[in-house]
Amino acid sequence: MTHQALSPTPRSTIRRGKNRAVTDRSALYAVLDAGIVCHLAFVADGAPVVIPTGFGRAGDTLYVHGSTGAASLRAAAAGAEVCVNVTLLDGVVYSRAVFHHSVNYRSATVHGAARQLTDRDEKLAALAVITNHLAPGSWDYAREPSKQELAKTAVLALDLTEAAVKIRNGSPGEEPEDLVPERNGRTWAGVLPLRHAWGEPVPCPELPSGVDVPAHVTARPAPFG
Amino acid sequence: MTHQALSPTPRSTIRRGKNRAVTDRSALYAVLDAGIVCHLAFVADGAPVVIPTGFGRAGDTLYVHGSTGAASLRAAAAGAEVCVNVTLLDGVVYSRAVFHHSVNYRSATVHGAARQLTDRDEKLAALAVITNHLAPGSWDYAREPSKQELAKTAVLALDLTEAAVKIRNGSPGEEPEDLVPERNGRTWAGVLPLRHAWGEPVPCPELPSGVDVPAHVTARPAPFG
Secondary structure, three states: OOOOOOOOOOOOOOOHHHEEEEOOOOHHHHHHHOOOOOEEEEEEEEEEEEEEEEEEEEEHHHHHEOOOOOHHHHHHOOEEEEEEEEEEEEEEEEOOOOHHHHEEEEEEEEEOOOOEHHHHHHHHHHHHHHHHHOOOOHHOOOEEHHHHEEEEEEEEEOOOEEEEEEEEOOOOOOOOHHHHHHHHHHOOOOOEEEEEEOOOOOOOOOEEEEOOOHHHHHHHOOOOO | OOOOOOOHHHOOOOOOOOHEEOOOOOHHHHHHOOOEEEEEEEEEEOOOEEEEEEEEEEEOEEEEEOOOHHHHHHHHHOEEEEEEEEEEEEEEOOOOOOOHHHEEEEEEEEEEEOOOOOOHHHHHHHHHHHHHHHHHOOHOOOOOOOOOHHHHHEEEEEEOOOOOOOOOOOOOOHHHHHHHHHHHHHOEEEEEEEEEEEOOEEEEEOOOOOOOOOOOHHHOOOOOO
């Protein structure tokens, strides 16, 4: 962990908890790739809006998608500034002091102006990235989008130029005086880890009998890893 | 599931996926209470910003907290509009079509102007709510905030007046033609549920031997339930 942000523009420079800022791009990629949905923020009629939405990453581009009918996507697509955050929660930190209670987490934030994809091939390639991020292997397995479905789907591209990563892990932070055994020796402190796993696949009720769950579903790596 | 939002102002009226909108306030409370962190969006220098942060709920008030030194909290605290979203991810929906791939989720969004708490007692009460949301039982167990710690902590209050809940669960949506067995009878579709659990508590390395993990940690209910 270092004290510098990935791209030290004023708003992506991490001021609070600088010891939790991480600079290398591989850490940024790792956090983004481990997320399943992102939170997309934009300004609509002067007020902030944040929505959860699907996304994917290819190189230094983040793609988000949504309905072309959604006011949210229209606002973000018009070239306005957006902000995207992906946060993975790894545990709850129980400190000896209320003030130092915290969470262990990995969090990536991206700022920039979104660009709406209009070229059909570029849009299909981005949707492949988004689909395989949500459901690895599904792009080649499931039916490809029809012309109408493609028209209903808006895809935004966002450069990862202005991005920051924050990671907290490990044991609680404490004030030195809270560690004095005579004063606080009986107070438990530590981390309660949060575990995530895929459950058993639940087949669609319409599925004919005898259709096996494909390997890209059964062998999917554990979530948020 | 109904077709009306909790508070049908224009921006909290759910336009997309209306069949996923839920109206009753108990559903709103349930989603908020099941979350661990929220995503707080605000406008800073004309651009949207979204950050993950701790929160809690008491009645129809949502509390978020942060450092008084954080530019984010200062911007939000100045009475400007904010937007808060809490999303719980329940599974990945594998459809026969790429277009209908989705997630099962519970999501709550709140819009409004935040009010910064300045009264000491009100602030302490709100911090108790936030602390016990993150770590139920910790407010009475851990050391209370010192005067300095309290001064470093900003707490914002947000009314749940303008709020909306969206929930998706169950099997994939499909186009009728994708359900024709002759055409698509060998394509698996269904839901891969996402399971969450607490791991074994990891004691702080500074902890003297013989300090048991307290019941409020060991008996904590499963996350996101």
